[in-house]
Amino acid sequence: MTTLRSAVWVPLFDELAEPAAVVRLAVAAEEHGWDGFFVWDHVRWQEPVQALADPWTTLxxxxxxxxxxxxxxxxxxxxxxxxxxxxxxxxxxxxxSGGRLVLGAGLGSDRFGEEFSRFGEEVDDRRRAVLLDDALCVLRQAWSGEAVHHRGPGGTIDGVRFLPRPVNGTVPVWTAGFPGNRRPLVRAARHDGFVPVNLEHPDQLAGAVDRIRELRAEAGTAATPYDVAVPLPASADLAAFEAAGATWWLADVDPDGLSVDDVLGIVRDGPFR
Structure with a gap:
């Protein structure tokens, strides 16, 4: 029996910008045996998308x-x-949620919605990478429950405790990145999971997973749990990606013109087993 877990993964766009509809989909996903329900995080998207929902409120x-x-x-x-x-x-x-949260984190992109440039946010990938790592450092400290003393490129926190803590003392962090780039793999190895972007072939995944394993072995963290969450359409050879190191399948969908019924069809078809 496969160990690959399956998650519904949807953009909160147009029909799916209605939180009540998304909740109904999540309830259906649980009833049909899916393991996870994850949502995109965007403040703008290219046309024809018009409406977007906030991920935190929806979740x-x-x-x-x-x-x-x-x-x-x-x-x-x-x-x-x-x-x-x-x-x-x-x-x-x-x-x-009773300790069910997974935090996916990444650089984001201005490509599809100009959601950095149109709001005066940082558009340079290298600078956003620095801010990403700084924010992750803050979150790790905050979840510890100890006073946070931090000065970094993202700002200053002067002796603040963040209570209550997460249920299990921390939150798993999965970081996203291109599987062939060095820095995203280094970042991913420091946290709890990796979400490869624009993955085309299982061999790409296998190479990235091998490198992450090497980095974790060097850091002495190889024995701790680790996830590799791969966004793929249902038509992909999921077994091949599982063999290459995937532990989660994120059911990838086309965001343009996506309807509630489309996602409900994916949910009812059932997870990969």
Whole structure:
């Protein structure tokens, strides 16, 4: 029997910008045996998309209506979010869900919605990478429950404790990146999971997973749990990607013209088993 877990993964666009509809989909996903329910995090998208929902508010409703699904934003561009606010949001959502939150984090992109440039946010990838790592450092400290003393490129926190803590003392962090690039793999190895972007072939995944394993072995963390969450359409050879190191399948969908019925069809077809 496969060990690959399966998650519904949807953009909160147009029909799916209605939180009540997303909650119904999450409840159906749980009833049909899916393991997770993750949502995109965007503030703008290219046409024809018009309406978007906030992921944190939507996920709070999903958490209250379900009992076993892992859930979270997949992925959130931390460079445009205040880490101290995310620390509060994440701990609150984790406790509301009973410890089911997974935080997906990445650089984001201005390509599809100009959601950095149109709001005066940082558009340089290297600078956003620095802000991402700084924010992750803050979150790790905040979830510890100890006083946070931090000065970094993203701001200053002067002796603040963030209570209550997440249910299990921390929140799993999966970081996103291109599998062939060195820095995303180094970042991923420092955290709890990897979400490869634009993956085309299982061999790409196998190479990235091997490198992450090497880095974790060097850091002495190879024995701790680790996830590799691969966004793929249902038509992909999921067994081949599982053999290459995937532990999660994120059911990838085309965001343009996506309807509630489209996602419900994916949910009812059932997870990969």
């Amino acid at each position: 709070a409703a999903v958490a209250a209506a379900t009992s076993g699904l892992r859930l979270g934003p997949m992925v959130t561009p931390l460079s445009r979010r205040r880490p101290q606010v995310v620390a509060r949001q994440s701990a609150t959502l984790d406790r509301l």
